[in-house]
Amino acid sequence: MKTLSEDFFTHDTVQAAQDLLGKILVHSLPEGTVSGKIVETEAYLSKDDPACHASRGKTKRNEAMFGPAGRAYVYLIYGMYYCFNAVTREEGVGEAVLIRALEPLEGIPWMQQRRGTSDILNLTSGPGKLCQAMGITRHHNGISLTESKLTILDSREDLKIESSPRIGIKTGVDKLLRFYISGNPYVSARHVRNKKAKKGPVSIRKGKKT
DNA sequence: GGTGGGATTAGCT
DNA sequence: GCTAATCCCACCA
Numbered sequence: 637m638k639t640l641s642e643d644f645f646t647h648d649t650v651q652a653a654q655d656l657l658g659k660i661l662v663h664s665l666p667e668g669t670v671s672g673k674i675v676e677t678e679a680y681l682s683k684d685d686p687a688c689h690a691s692r693g694k695t696k697r698n699e700a701m702f703g704p705a706g707r708a709y710v711y712l713i714y715g716m717y718y719c720f721n722a723v724t725r726e727e728g729v730g731e732a733v734l735i736r737a738l739e740p741l742e743g744i745p746w747m748q749q750r751r752g753t754s755d756i757l758n759l760t761s762g763p764g765k766l767c768q769a770m771g772i773t774r775h776h777n778g779i780s781l782t783e784s785k786l787t788i789l790d791s792r793e794d795l796k797i798e799s800s801p802r803i804g805i806k807t808g809v810d811k812l813l814r815f816y817i818s819g820n821p822y823v824s825a826r827h828v829r830n831k832k833a834k835k836g837p838v839s840i841r842k843g844k845k846t
Numbered sequence: 847g848g849t850g851g852g853a854t855t856a857g858c859t
Numbered sequence: 860g861c862t863a864a865t866c867c868c869a870c871c872a
Contacts, residue, residue: 678864687864697857715854717865734864764865804864 637789642782645705649724649731653679654815654840656722656733657797660741660789663770667746670770672738672760673791676816676823678802680721682730687808690730700778702730708786710767710777717764720772722781722788736763736803736814738770739822762824800837810834 640659645652654677662671680688689698689711700709701723709721709732721732738760740747747759747769760766767773772786781787796818801809803825816823818839 680864689864692858695858711864712854712856714863714865715856719864721864736864762865802864806863 637791639782640706640788640790642704642706645722645724645733645781646726649681649733650679650813652722652724653677653733653813654797656735656788657815657817658793658795659791661735661738661766661770662742662787662789663772664785664787665743665746665771668743670743670746671741671789672766672770673741674735674737674788675739675820676735676737676814678734678736678815679813680732680734681813682725685808685811685813687802687805688730690732694730698730701732702728703778706780706782708772708776708779708781710772710774712774713764718767718772718774719763720767720770720776734763735766737761737816737822737824738766739820740769757821761822765824796839798837798839812838815840 656674656677659674660671661674682690685691690701694702697711700707703723704727705724707723709723710718713719721734723732725731740759748754751759751769759769776786797815798818799812800814802814
């Protein structure tokens with residue numbers, strides 16, 4: 637397997653969000669390597685998307701989102717947790733893909749220690765959880781995902797993908813910009829109630845294109 | 847099974 | 860001052 641190139645993140649954010657499913661997020665640490673398969677993502681767009689942090693222009697908080705494709709955008713949410721995004725599109729556009737859940741692969745004992753639980757299903761099944769398990773913090777904000785300790789590896793397998801409204805936002809709720817691997821047990825919040833959302837899950841693709 | 851609220855901080859208005 | 864792309868625990872049924 638090889639590292640995804642900057643090119644992968646440049647063209648289209650929704651496409652990248654779907655194509656990131658099944659890829660492997662890897663963090664190489666002194667203690668050892670921690671990795672997991674991406675099973676859930678959300679796309680955040682620059683146009684007509686009030687839920688996107690970049691929608692009101694560049695600020696100190698979101699400036700990494702306006703950087704070149706293939707960088708990390710990490711921010712603190714609710715004062716306690718970090719969320720990890722892969723920046724997409726050309727520099728200055730301000731779009732990204734939020735990684736919402738992983739299936740743990742390597743470094744599980746270390747994840748259990750960081751998360752304070754031995755429950756495998758509870759290690760990386762949410763955006764805040766996976767950052768804690770993977771050791772991702774604000775220090776990773778803006779770093780390159782193609783040439784650092786934090787990378788995403790290519791992987792190819794057949795996937796059944798579904799989409800649904802995004803979770804935890806108050807605007808733009810009806811856009812189907814959340815993507816996940818159908819039936820995967822590590823997908824977060826399968827019973828989350830998004831009160832405003834009118835649309836349910838939609839199956840959008842079976843199998844894998846090359 | 848389900849719901850409701852608290853934790854805790856940076857940055858915007 | 861208030862909000863936020865969350866998580867966890869206490870409480871009720």
